Amino acid sequence: MTTSATRLRVYENVIDQHDSYTVMNPVQGCPKRCRYCFLQQRFQTGVKPVELAGPADTVQRLLSSPYYRPGGVLAAYTCTDALATPPNRRHLIGLLRELTCAHVTNPLVLISKCAPTPEVIDAVTAARANRLPVIMYLSYSGLEPDVELGIDHQALRRSFGLWHSAGVPVVHYWRPFLPQNSTEEAMRTVLDTVVGRSACSVAVGLKTPPGAFDQMAGLWDGLPADAAAADAVWPEQARQLLERLPAEYGHLVYESNSCALAHVTDRPDDAGVWGSEVCAAADLCPPDQRRLCRATWRTPAPLATEQIDAELTRLGLAGTPYEWDPAERRLRLTVPARRADTTSLTYALHVRVTAPREATDLYWPGRIGGSLPLIAS
Incomplete structure (x- = not known):
């Protein structure tokens, strides 16, 4: 064997x-x-x-x-x-x-x-x-x-x-959600353990890296065929319970890990999440956190192409072609790139960065690149 x-x-x-x-x-x-x-x-x-x-x-x-x-x-x-x-x-x-x-x-x-x-x-x-x-x-x-x-x-x-x-400081990493642990009994058991002993939870559905569909399908009968394209696949029951159970327990639950880290470290979002589809769809932030992000990013500093070029050079990507939309604060590399490099650009420039996926990249799609969850009934 x-x-x-x-x-x-x-x-x-x-x-x-x-x-x-x-x-x-x-x-x-x-x-x-x-x-x-x-x-x-x-x-x-x-x-x-x-x-x-x-x-x-x-x-x-x-x-x-x-x-x-x-x-x-x-x-x-x-x-x-x-x-x-x-x-x-x-x-x-x-x-x-x-x-x-x-x-x-x-x-x-x-x-x-x-x-x-x-x-x-x-x-x-x-x-x-x-x-x-x-x-x-x-x-x-x-x-x-x-x-x-x-x-x-x-x-x-x-x-x-x-x-x-x-x-x-403790962050509870609540992952992955499968049908087996998406019952109310299972989720209450977890919350009974972590509430009062952690600053917040980061809840994550099932991630399906490239080439891993068969592995994950062995855990989830009926896993959607397009699971690998999503940020994560979620059982619908878990999503519904997350809408009410954390409030009942007085416990903060995030879906975007970068936002949970911003909360725990008392800083605004620096991953280009604020104001994006991910921000609207994923997180129920406390009011103080939203005020901090709003105050920081309401009028962001202008970003010049010279700054973009300098950061690309620092990453060893000098001359990489790109499209920059200053109104939407979106940077798109027009040739395939590693997720590591587009993510690094996001943090350095505080804008949303996308690029065609490099064929050899082992990393899965994620929130910071704009991928959204897939809800499965």
Whole structure:
């Protein structure tokens, strides 16, 4: 039998740009085997994590990358779980130390389904005391162990209280929504766990990366055939329940991750979401957040083509043809480009950027590129 461990594993760049953050992936591969995970397509689940860069090397690569922006949100270990193994945890502790020594003060997201050790909590709180604002994203879906293989759900539920008690901001990552966890009972169980122990939730339907339709269809009988073109596919029942349950619990739920990060870090949207179709369709922001975004982007600063050209050059894309609509604040590259580059342009220029998809790009469509959810009954 061929397994992930015996196939050729596919690795991401150590430093890259995703929809909501610049990512550091110095360790890749996960011993867990969540059946919906995008890493399955890369034969990176159920495997021993591999270190591609040490902590000091990772920070050097980050600071020299064109995707790095002072003040921009970072994430680390998105191709593994930073807390899953002792070597991963040692690497994380070393990375936090190197980031603080380099005086990096960007918000840093750590996403996990695993319980923290006291040493990890101490390292995170020490980093925060040294002006590195770490934010924990705890991924708790309410799905059963036959879908999230290898996850200790009882320990995961306890983690909310551990991080909250340590004074570390927690965002509840509520993903993915499948028919199995879209019942009112399942959603109330999740809310009973996270409310009061997290600043907000980010709710996400089922993502279908390129080439992953059969994998996701094995979890969702009747998955729409055009799932890969959507930002995510949602069970209609989950959407209906999200219209009333969070208000009943007094809990804030976002669909756009960049907006949740803006809320948690007390800043306006910087992903070109404000005023877009995504802004109107996705998020029920608190009034203070909308006022902050409105005040910031009501009269945005003019953007000159020289600024666009300079940012393209910085990304190594000098001479790339584009169309710029200043009235709509939309920039369209007219040749195929990586999502990482269009996303980086979005954050740097504070405008919405689109481009034809590069054929080899492994990343899925997302909100920041204008993709909208698909609701399935």
